[in-house]
Amino acid sequence: MRNKERGFSLVEVMITFLLIGVSVLGLIKLQTYIEQKADFALHSIEALNLAEQKLEWFRTRGALTPDASFNVASYDSDIVSGTEQARYFYTLTWTVTEPNSLLGSVKTVDIEASWFDRQGNKHAVKLHTMISKFSEFES
Secondary structure, eight states, X not given: OOOOOOOOOHHHHHHHHHHHHHHHXXXXXXXXXXXXXXXXXXXXXXXXXXXXXXXXXXXXXXXXXXXXTSOOOOTTTTSSOEEEEETTTEEEEEEEEOOGGGTTSEEEEEXXXXXXXXXXXXXXXXEEEEEESSXXXXX
C-alpha cells in the first residue's frame, strides 16, 4: 500500500502569489485614485468658497455699517477687474465688464478661483453674475 500525500505544487503556489500581487497592485491604484478625487473635492469646495466670498464683498456696495472696521465695496472704484493670491494654493481672477445696453447701471462679473494639483494640472471653479449700481441697502 502506498501512502499518497497531497499538497500544493510549486506552480500552484507561484500562480497564487501572482494573483495576490496583481490584486494588491489594483488596490494601490484604487487608493491613489480615491486620494486624487478627495483632494480635488476639497480644493474645489475651498475655491468655490473663496470665489463666493469675493462676490459677496462686491455685493456690499452701498451698505451702511456702524462698524468702521468693516470695509464695503465701492461700485465705481472697487468692482473692477483684478487678481489676488488666496490661501497659498489659489489664485482668484475676476473680470468686470459693463454691457453698453444698460447704460452703466450693471456690471458683469466673471470670477475664477484656480489651483494646481499634485501632478501640476490646473483646475478652476468659475462663477458668473451681474451686479447692479443700485444697492438693496439704499432706500
